[in-house]
Amino acid sequence: MTFNRRQFLAAGTAMAGTGLMPRIGRAAEPIKLGSILDTSGIFDAYGKPMDRAMRLAVADLNDGGGLLDRPIEIRAYDTQSDMALYAQYAQQLTRQDQVDVVHGGILSASREAIRQTMRRSNTLYFYNVMYEGGVCDRNIFINGVTPAQQVEVLIPHAMKQSGKKVYVLAADYNYGQIMARWINKFVRDNGGEVVATDFFPLDVADFGSTIAKIQSAAPDLVVAPLVGGAHLSFFRQWAASGMKDRIPLASTTLGVGNEHKVLTAEEGDGIMVAYNYSQEIESPENDGFKAKWEAAGGNAGEINEFAISTYAGVMTWAEAVRQAGTAAHDPVVEALESGLSVDGPSGKITVDPQTHHAIADVRLMEIRDQKMQVLETLPQRQPMDTQAVCDLGANPGDNTQYEIDI
Amino acid sequence: MDLTVVIGIEILYAVASLALISVGLAVVFGMMKVINLAHGEFMMMGGYATIVSVNLGINVFVAMLIIAPVVVGLIGLVVERLVIRHLYGRLVDTMLATWGLSLFFIGLATIIFGNTTTGISTPIPGVAIGNYQINGYNLFIVVVSVLLMIALYLVLGRTRLGLIARGTMQRPDMASSLGYSPERIYMATFFCGSALSGLAGAILAPLVGLVPTSGGAYIAKAFITVIAGGPSLIAGLVSSASVFGVIDQIFTFALSPVIGEVALLIAAVVLLRLLPQGITARFFRGRM
Structure with missing residues (x-):
């Protein structure tokens, strides 16, 4: 019997086909996890660690046998730091890929670009970033800390270290504006006074006149929610003018993008911050996470708050799927609303059923030798800013981002 | 009293830094009529050259004042040989080409140094x-x-080299008939312009957090300063930097940094409406 090439190919294909057939029947349908992050372009410094954290979380789950005996499959899209691409890929994820859950979004603008698409298509959405607070939507779960969670802890501590007169320097966009209002509130609540608030566009890199103005106001404390590379100049110029040892400094943003490693020890030492995560947390979970991060080809020095929130977000979702016994939308939301919590590298993170925000540990830290040294851990702080305006239990149809009046 | 002195120093600093940002562009654009949209990226590379040298253990002043200008000057030389020399006299084409170069340099710096802030x-x-x-x-x-302004004045106004350069920029055909090669003079001038941009970037590097896209923050201010300055290189630079620096700082002190920037831009619009050819087309005419 002789074979020509065509017969060989036909027979071979048929055999390969029959070989595959039973396996398709046996293997469980995968659960599809959509990811939408800027892993290139100007925001990739945030997006890349988040992407790695998402992949680490999924690999961990798959190594443990998947979820409900089904493997998890990633559908990841790079939005290239372009807000227009968010809308486009959100359509792709919800319509074509029909994923079971979407994790992602970095800037508030990107979240708002896709939130309604997710809601309309009934696709569960996790936003794993520290942000300005106020989003009230039963379809979204938010894993980052909000201004009140940080400031509630940071301001009383910083004022105790310094005094009652506070000068605020904030980035001039919605985050900075809202943050400045919260700082104002907590300064007043602690018996202090904000002597002045200055806002800076994101490209301002020259703070000489501001530093002189601060000195003529002579505050006891400077609080600086400044954002981005240009604003980093402030911390540098502040130290260069010799003010660092005269007036203490606190920030709600410095270090999120690992900026404290760019400043020298002399420039950064003593700046007070408060976050959910620091690389210096001493816990078996954090050590294990850092080891896994390195094993996956990363550098543990690049792990930041956003990466940890993303990892916790995927794990929270997975726990809810396990409890619900299905990846379907409504049962998973109900499981999440049962007040579920997971333990991660940054401690316990609990879903607040009322707002779908995170109840998380907030750590008071001080920058020392280019590290964020943890001074004190305040366990399970409530997202009280969003709680003041949002109650999804009483009003499940709500779909707004509230501007919180303070 | 102390505050007055401090404000005075801040104003002086604002004027000086505007002049510093713009001097490289003034040579390349003001003298050679090449719209160099990659000017900000030349500054960015000067900053990186400084940071890399300092991290290698070289003295910071050597890195800023010598290494960075030489490195960026050499990069400028390569750019001139490969791209710019084909485009002399074609104003709009230089704009397109240098815009492409600016994107290229941003990409290159991102690949080498990553998209993170350094300093x-x-x-x-x-x-x-x-x-x-x-x-x-x-x-x-x-x-x-x-010192830079004085040096530039002495070189351009008091040396034969400066005379040849200025002459060539005005009438390359005459310079050529007198035995000078315009091509080589253009090349040398572009090298100097690039080196000055690199120097500016290097000197500002310790004040800022540097990212590959940092150049964008300087380019608009540099063009406004050079265009408002008008035809005279040094007098134009000093006069327009003074006007804008003083206005910017006064409004920054009195109100806020946002208003300071707004005031600077409004001043530029008004100035160019009143003096479309720049300050030195009306005042200080015929000066260097």
Whole structure:
């Protein structure tokens, strides 16, 4: 019997086909996890660690046998730091890929670009970033800390270290504006006074006149929610003018993008911050996470708050799927609303059923030798800013981002 | 009283830093009529050259004042040979080509250094003025700018080399008939312009957090300063930097940094409406 090439190919294909057939029947349908992050372009410094954290979380789950005996499959899209691409890929994820859950979004603008698409298509959405607070939507779960969670802890501590007169320097966009209002509130609540608030566009890199103005106001404390590379100049110029040892400094943003490693020890030492995560947390979970991060080809020095929130977000979702016994939308939301919590590298993170925000540990830290040294851990702080305006239990149809009046 | 002195120093610093940012562009655009949209990226590369040298253990002043200008000048030389020399006299084409170059350099820096902020600390300690502390480095920038302007004036106005360069820019055909090669003079001038951009980027590096896209922050201010300055290189630079620096700082002190920037831009619009050819087309005519 002789074979020509065509017969060989036909027979071979048929055999390969029959070989595959039973396996398709046996293997469980995968659960599809959509990811939408800027892993290139100007925001990739945030997006890349988040992407790695998402992949680490999924690999961990798959190594443990998947979820409900089904493997998890990633559908990841790079939005290239372009807000227009968010809308486009959100359509792709919800319509074509029909994923079971979407994790992602970095800037508030990107979240708002896709939130309604997710809601309309009934696709569960996790936003794993520290942000300005106020989003009230039963379809979204938010894993980052909000201004009140940080400031509630940071301001009383910083004022105790310094005094009652506070000068605020904030980035001039919605985050900075809202943050400045919260700082104002907590300064007043602690018996202090904000002597002045200055806002800076994101490209301002020259703070000489501001530093002189601060000195003529002579505050006891400077609080600086400044954002981005240009604003980093402030911390540098502040130290260069010799003010660092005269007036203490606190920030709600410095270090999120690992900026404290760019400043020298002399420039950064003593700046007070408060976050959910620091690389210096001493816990078996954090050590294990850092080891896994390195094993996956990363550098543990690049792990930041956003990466940890993303990892916790995927794990929270997975726990809810396990409890619900299905990846379907409504049962998973109900499981999440049962007040579920997971333990991660940054401690316990609990879903607040009322707002779908995170109840998380907030750590008071001080920058020392280019590290964020943890001074004190305040366990399970409530997202009280969003709680003041949002109650999804009483009003499940709500779909707004509230501007919180303070 | 102390505050007046501090404000005075900040104004001087603002003027000096505007002049410093713009001087490289003034040579390349003002003299050679090449719209160099990659000017900001030349500055960015000067900053990176400084940071890399300092991290290699080289003295920061050597890195800023010697290494960075030479490195960026050499990069400028390559750019001139490969791209710019084909485009002399074609104003719009130089704009397109250098815009492409700017994207290329941003991409290259991102590949080499990553899209993260880097920096070095300021090498000069703070200075006390009465009850106020100011950044001692600001005074250094003022001194460097003043010395640079004097040096530029002496080279262009008092040396034969400067005379040849200025002559060639005005009438390349005449320079050629007198035995000078315009091509080589253009090349040398572009090298100097690039080196000056690199120097500016290097000197500002310790004050800022540097990212590959940092150049974008300088380019608009540099063009506004050079265009508003008008035809005379040094007089134009000094006069327009003074006008804008003073306006910017006064409004920054009185109101806020946002208003300061707005005031600077409004001043530029008004100035160009009244003096479309620049300040030195009406005042200080015929000066250097």
